[in-house]
Amino acid sequence: MHASDFTATAPLACDLLVRADAVITQDDERRVLTDAGVAVADGLVLEVGDYADLDARYEPVQRLDMAGRMLLPGLVNGHTHLPMTLLRGFADDLPLMDWLQEHIWPVEAQLDEELLGIGARLGCAELIRTGCTAFLNGYFHEHVTGEAASACGLRAVLGEGFFAFPSPFFPTAEACWETIRTLQARFADDPLVRTAVTPHAAFTVPPELLEASYELAESLDIPWQTHLAESPTETSVCLGKYGMRPVEILRTRGLLSPRVTLHHCVDVDEREIARLAASGANVVHNPASNLKLCSGMSPVQDLLDAGVNVGLGTDGASSNNQLNMFRDMGLAALVGKVRHGDASAVGAQTALDMATRNSARCLGWPELGRIEAGYPADMIALDLSSPNLMPVFNHVSHAVYAATGMEVCMTMVAGEVLYLYGEFRTLDVGGLRREAARAAKWVRRASGK
Numbered sequence: 001m002h003a004s005d006f007t008a009t010a011p012l013a014c015d016l017l018v019r020a021d022a023v024i025t026q027d028d029e030r031r032v033l034t035d036a037g038v039a040v041a042d043g044l045v046l047e048v049g050d051y052a053d054l055d056a057r058y059e060p061v062q063r064l065d066m067a068g069r070m071l072l073p074g075l076v077n078g079h080t081h082l083p084m085t086l087l088r089g090f091a092d093d094l095p096l097m098d099w100l101q102e103h104i105w106p107v108e109a110q111l112d113e114e115l116l117g118i119g120a121r122l123g124c125a126e127l128i129r130t131g132c133t134a135f136l137n138g139y140f141h142e143h144v145t146g147e148a149a150s151a152c153g154l155r156a157v158l159g160e161g162f163f164a165f166p167s168p169f170f171p172t173a174e175a176c177w178e179t180i181r182t183l184q185a186r187f188a189d190d191p192l193v194r195t196a197v198t199p200h201a202a203f204t205v206p207p208e209l210l211e212a213s214y215e216l217a218e219s220l221d222i223p224w225q226t227h228l229a230e231s232p233t234e235t236s237v238c239l240g241k242y243g244m245r246p247v248e249i250l251r252t253r254g255l256l257s258p259r260v261t262l263h264h265c266v267d268v269d270e271r272e273i274a275r276l277a278a279s280g281a282n283v284v285h286n287p288a289s290n291l292k293l294c295s296g297m298s299p300v301q302d303l304l305d306a307g308v309n310v311g312l313g314t315d316g317a318s319s320n321n322q323l324n325m326f327r328d329m330g331l332a333a334l335v336g337k338v339r340h341g342d343a344s345a346v347g348a349q350t351a352l353d354m355a356t357r358n359s360a361r362c363l364g365w366p367e368l369g370r371i372e373a374g375y376p377a378d379m380i381a382l383d384l385s386s387p388n389l390m391p392v393f394n395h396v397s398h399a400v401y402a403a404t405g406m407e408v409c410m411t412m413v414a415g416e417v418l419y420l421y422g423e424f425r426t427l428d429v430g431g432l433r434r435e436a437a438r439a440a441k442w443v444r445r446a447s448g449k
């Protein structure tokens, strides 16, 4: 026997071999494999394919038999404010401006790091439970959310939010820029946590500060994100203050580029859509939040048809009131049809693309959102024995239209299982319940309600 014969038949090593009834790969061909397996090593997918074939060739350290389930890439939340779980259900049924100015901002200004930590951990628990493995955040004292995500094993892009200066958080722009630089340095060696520059919006941050912050993002070579064109009311405010609509404010300052991720883009016209497409800027659609605050319905299919990369986000838990990407995926498809008067608008595959590959690009992390050899092993499993997922004709259809998120029975990031069959492996959920009750008392006191 020659050495080469031995090499050809020796089992291949891997850390983990996962078996499932089906794998929605979200690869370039959008293949859905049945009776499939995924081999994982060093946090990356080694190979995806027929399970019997992988089983014959690999000798894994561990096996995860998910027969009766389907795997899909971990969902990517393109826009959220994680610690706002603290304000879930605190102020409902209000339009955007009233909601922000009268109810949210006065309480937020008093939040301390301990409370933010509780909110961030609650948010992480909900993301893990509903199959989300990475998120783009925007809030204050972002190192707290970074530490929560890292401890839970989730991927996060942190956005230290700012308005005009002085503010309750930053006396000057330079103090804010320094905080962002420190944040980036603090997590430089953490493979799960990155940073983005995050001005709140074109109606709350003056154009010259938007521009200065963009230069900071360029110098640090990180994404730049902001809320934009969220509602017709915002457009009126921008027209009154600057004589320009929100997209024009950014365009005239040279702030539209592939580095940029814009949240909402509900009130955008045909010319603005063409300009967004030409610039390579990314857009995140937040259907539940837009509906709840009565902000309007984004022309998502028009944006996609024009060539804009449109991801999907939940927004914060106080304007949604969930961080469940499955609900927003379903809503994106349903609302898209009504917005365009066309039942074929925003189809199931499009909605799943938005929640995976497209959102990954919005995070500046394009290798996420797929199950493919050489890419991060971030994946989730849905239990196909749930009555609402039977029978199966089309796995993608079930993920978008039939699943609620509660069928998620496994969540994995970089090959590490964070949640399996009801058990959180990186979080103490009982402890979190007590902390949440304590935080609710504080919110009531702080709001004077």
Ligand SMILES: [Zn+2]
Residues within 6 Å of the ligand: 079, 080, 081, 227, 263, 315, 316
């Ligand atoms: Zn938001």
